[in-house]
Amino acid sequence: MxxxxxxxxxxxxxxxxxxxxxxxxxxxxxxxxxxxxxxxxxxxxxxxxxxxxxxxxxxxxxxxxxxxxxxxxxxxxxxxxxxxxxxxxxxxxxxxxxxxxxxxxxxxxxxxxxxxxxxxxxxxxxxxxxxxxxxxxxxxxxxxTNIPPFEGVETFKGEKYHTGRWPHEGVDFTGKRVVIIGNGSSGVQAMPIIAKQAKELTLLMRTPHYVAEARNHPLTTEQQDKAMANYEYIRNAFFTTPGGIHSYSTGKSATELPPEEQKKQLEYVWESGGLALGSVFSDVGVSKETNFVVSQFVRDKIDEIVEDPEVAKKLHPDYYITTKRLIIGTNYYEIFNEDHVNLVSLKENPIVRIVENGVELENGTIECDAIVFATGYxxxxxxxxxxxxxxxxxxxxxxxxxxxxxxxxxxxxxxxxxxxxxxxxxxxxxxxxxxxxxxxxxxxxxxxxxxxxxxxxxxxxxxxxxxxxxxxxxxxxxxxxxxxxxxxxxxxxxxxxxxxxxxxxxxxxxxxxxxxxxxxxxxxxxxxxxxxxxxxxxxx
The missing domain is CATH 3.50.50.60 (FAD/NAD(P)-binding domain)
Known part of the structure; x- marks a missing residue:
């Protein structure tokens, strides 16, 4: 050969x-x-x-x-x-x-x-x-990577990045005005970190998504030891579960539980963090009634977290939860309480074109020093x-x-x-x-x-x-x-x-x-x- x-x-x-x-x-x-x-x-x-x-x-x-x-x-x-x-x-x-x-x-x-x-x-x-x-x-x-063919992209004189092709050396946004287009998983994960650096951060959002808290934390030595000892349990998930991962579930439809028990279970998975909002009830993906219970729970959480009612309303997803990728993030909704973070709904104010100093919308231009395309794949x-x-x-x-x-x-x-x-x-x-x-x-x-x-x-x-x-x-x-x-x-x-x-x-x-x-x-x-x-x- x-x-x-x-x-x-x-x-x-x-x-x-x-x-x-x-x-x-x-x-x-x-x-x-x-x-x-x-x-x-x-x-x-x-x-x-x-x-x-x-x-x-x-x-x-x-x-x-x-x-x-x-x-x-x-x-x-x-x-x-x-x-x-x-x-x-x-x-x-x-x-x-x-x-x-x-x-x-x-x-x-x-x-x-x-x-x-x-x-x-x-x-x-x-x-x-x-x-x-x-x-x-x-x-x-x-x-x-997917960057929508916005008119005028090549005329922009600032910095341009796509989350899926990020510079290896990293990017410093300190003191800069940043526009981020898109709020899927990469946008949700990136925004709280960029917000800590940027002078001003504006999200141009087409569709609001359901974001669950990750509750990420370091794994202790004891937790790592337990994972090592639980190899068979981890391996078993690859073969016996719908998602190849063990996740929390009541095993019941939300319709089988009284409202107070529904709320108790949803609070538990919200505080535990991760993707269990999609599995907490057995029929989240098939029952409109159960799906509404879970979807409304997240919308209520957004209202609790985001101080401006108008901004909170813009962040309300209106589709069935889990029918788009459920996103996990860290302090995503909280950043919209910060004075230097802005939200623009593209359904209300669409992008017309990108210009040399920013993004021209149907109703005004947002000037910026950098554009981050979190527009997916x-x-x-x-x-x-x-x-x-x-x-x-x-x-x-x-x-x-x-x-x-x-x-x-x-x-x-x-x-x-x-x-x-x-x-x-x-x-x-x-x-x-x-x-x-x-x-x-x-x-x-x-x-x-x-x-x-x-x-x-x-x-x-x-x-x-x-x-x-x-x-x-x-x-x-x-x-x-x-x-x-x-x-x-x-x-x-x-x-x-x-x-x-x-x-x-x-x-x-x-x-x-x-x-x-x-x-x-x-x-x-x-x-x-x-x-x-x-x-x-x-x-x-």
Whole structure:
């Protein structure tokens, strides 16, 4: 096998790419990981904005495939900050000696399936051509930044930043007038820290979100020891829970409880911190009555915290809680009580254009020295479609998916007409509705098992069948339609992208990681039912 020929090419050196490399290399395959950055980390390499941290408890935001690896690392905080997560991923890369098989500072520009050779031909921005039997995307759901095409962006004479591409050396906003556009997770995490430095901070907000308090704190030695001893409990969550994480729940609908008990439970999870507002009652995501109880509780909390009633009202979300990503923050609502922090609702006063000294709104101009774009990502499909991936007969994936508007996959893992192409946490899998390491481990394990089967049976290619894609899309839609998700436009549906219409169908499997795992395992147990296998020794 020549230097440019591999058994598998994996794109991305975040959680997904690192674990995929480890598994396939353990199987004896020759693997090359292609990574655009100059180090490992994926999203956590790039997202260095102030306050960046995970929103799963650190003890779950970790690999569990190896007890030894799990117990060698200690998380310093309940919700670990970006530098510590990046340190962890570097620790994993070193412990498993993964760096020799990672090619840094390289982007995949094109990947084409050669039907005659039954191989993927991969081109990079370093003018290399690589060949591999398997082509695996580990690029993640939230890695391609999205800046809406505001008129005049290039004319602004101040500083411009995107939270997903923050300067490594950091930014000092001391004495500056800062405008932040967007208040998703990155905006909510960054604003309280920027507010401590800035002379003036103005949030331009399109949609107010529900923000739960993180109640983040350092982990004591005793708490770290307990996490080490609880490995089996942590590991169990990856397999048995809908989100791949143990979270507090009454196990009951809010409608089964009297108002005083509802309030007691909601106060408990609010004071405990974290994402339990989404799980405290068993039917938050499906019952309008229960959802209203939880949503109204947060709106009441906003009214308690924010002193100006008009500002508080602007911060009231009006959608069903959990149908957009539930955000955890620290003292987010409190900053709106500070004299130098301003709030502008873009629904009332839209952005017209960006000008050289600030942002021109329909009603006046906000002058500033710096603009922070906390405008999110081209999620779910953006990073995959950014690569020019072509299947049989040169069919572009972008064309098959109509630029991400009509996503067709089987299990979120495979695409018809794209043989031996696998996606880790791809669209139509549970992905972003879970603790990401849980979904990543499940996907990588499944792909590894599949490749083992293909190699042992000398199978040349595997790909989804068209009818399996149709059935899987229907299953994803049918489950989503039993919930409140379809009532809300969100980045889950691509509604944050300029010029984008709501995607056709729901691109996340919302039936829970535990149920999804059973479906995937059953498919494998039936010798990859729903897949077309081509080659020797294929079992019917």
């Amino acid at each position: 020549g230097e440019k020929q591999f058994d598998a090419i994996v794109v991305g050196a975040g959680f997904a790419g690192l674990y995929m490399l480890h598994k396939l290399r353990e199987r004896g395959l020759k693997v090359r990981v292609i990574e655009a950055a100059d180090g490992v980390g994926g999203t956590w390499y790039w997202s260095r904005y102030p306050g960046a941290r995970c929103d799963s408890d650190s003890i779950f935001y970790t690999f569990t495939f190896s007890k030894e690896l799990y117990q060698k690392w200690r998380w310093p905080e309940r919700y670990s900050a970006q530098p510590d997560i990046l340190k962890y991923l570097n620790f994993v890369a070193d412990e498993l000696n993964l760096r020799p098989d990672i090619q840094f500072e390289t982007r995949v520009t094109k990947a084409s399936f050669n039907d005659k050779k039954k191989k993927w031909e991969i081109e990079t921005d370093t003018n290399e051509k690589l060949e591999a039997k398997y082509f695996i995307s580990g690029v993640g759901c939230l890695s391609t 081209d999620s779910m499909t953006g990073s995959i479609l950014r690569m020019d991936i072509r299947g049989r007969d040169g069919q572009p994936l972008k064309e098959k998916w109509e630029n991400g508007k009509v996503v067709k996959t089987y299990l979120g893992l495979s695409v018809q007409n794209f043989p031996n192409f696998f996606m880790i946490t791809g669209p139509q899998s549970p992905s972003v509705l879970t603790n990401m390491p849980s979904s990543i481990e499940q996907h990588v394990d499944w792909i590894d098992r599949c490749i083992e089967y293909l190699e042992e049976n000398n199978v040349q290619t595997i790909e989804a069948k068209e009818d399996a894609e149709v059935e899987w899309a229907k299953q994803c839609d049918d489950i989503a339609n039993t919930t409140l998700f379809p009532y809300t436009n969100s980045w889950y549906t691509g509604a944050n992208l300029d010029g984008s219409t709501k995607r056709s169908g729901f691109v996340i499997y919302v039936g829970g990681l535990n149920n999804y795992r059973k479906i995937c395992d059953e498919v494998a147990d039936k010798n990859y039912e729903g897949f077309l296998l081509d080659g020797a020794n294929v079992l019917s």
